Amino acid sequence: MSHEHTPLAYYWSSPSGNTKALADKLQCETRPIGEGATAPYILITPTYEQPRAGNTIPPQVARWLENNHSLLVGVIGTGNRNFGGLFCRAAVDVSTTYRVPVLHRCELRGTDADTRTIDAGIAQHFDTLTRLRGIT
Numbered sequence: 121m122s123h124e125h126t127p128l129a130y131y132w133s134s135p136s137g138n139t140k141a142l143a144d145k146l147q148c149e150t151r152p153i154g155e156g157a158t159a160p161y162i163l164i165t166p167t168y169e170q171p172r173a174g175n176t177i178p179p180q181v182a183r184w185l186e187n188n189h190s191l192l193v194g195v196i197g198t199g200n201r202n203f204g205g206l207f208c209r210a211a212v213d214v215s216t217t218y219r220v221p222v223l224h225r226c227e228l229r230g231t232d233a234d235t236r237t238i239d240a241g242i243a244q245h246f247d248t249l250t251r252l253r254g255i256t
């Protein structure tokens with residue numbers, strides 16, 4: 121499938137590396153956050169419950185997004201269902217803050233079914249996501 125924009129995902133992962141492991145399995149190009157975003161992208165973020173008044177987005181991710189949210193088109197979460205209502209809450213909070221859809225949530229590094237779902241969704245919908253954000 122040809123795309124107006126090449127599908128791209130930025131991620132942040134702690135030393136446990138689950139989110140990086142998920143990113144490394146995906147078919148699209150993936151980059152760790154750090155450098156500024158130069159093209160429309162999907163964010164992949166874990167959730168770390170923090171004692172900071174419901175602020176679940178990892179601080180590194182929150183800071184990077186402040187400067188790079190204009191090219192954000194959707195968000196994918198990694199987490200753990202043991203956290204109940206806080207499962208992948210950082211992805212939900214990014215979605216609410218920046219008005220982009222939560223595309224998928226998975227546990228830890230995701231199953232093969234998760235990666236197939238994410239790959240298929242990105243291949244089919246990346247251009248639509250960029251248009252929804254007004255990026256041409």
Ligand SMILES: Cc1cc2nc3c(=O)[nH]c(=O)nc-3n(C[C@H](O)[C@H](O)[C@H](O)COP(=O)(O)O)c2cc1C
Nearest residue numbers: 133134136137138139166167169199200207208228
């Ligand atoms: C201290 C701690 C707090 C966590 N809090 C949450 C949480 O609130 N919600 C959730 O879904 N997962 C939570 N998790 C699970 C992580 O988000 C999950 O393991 C994720 O895949 C970690 O990604 P990473 O290895 O890339 O950092 C927590 C894990 C730890 C160690």
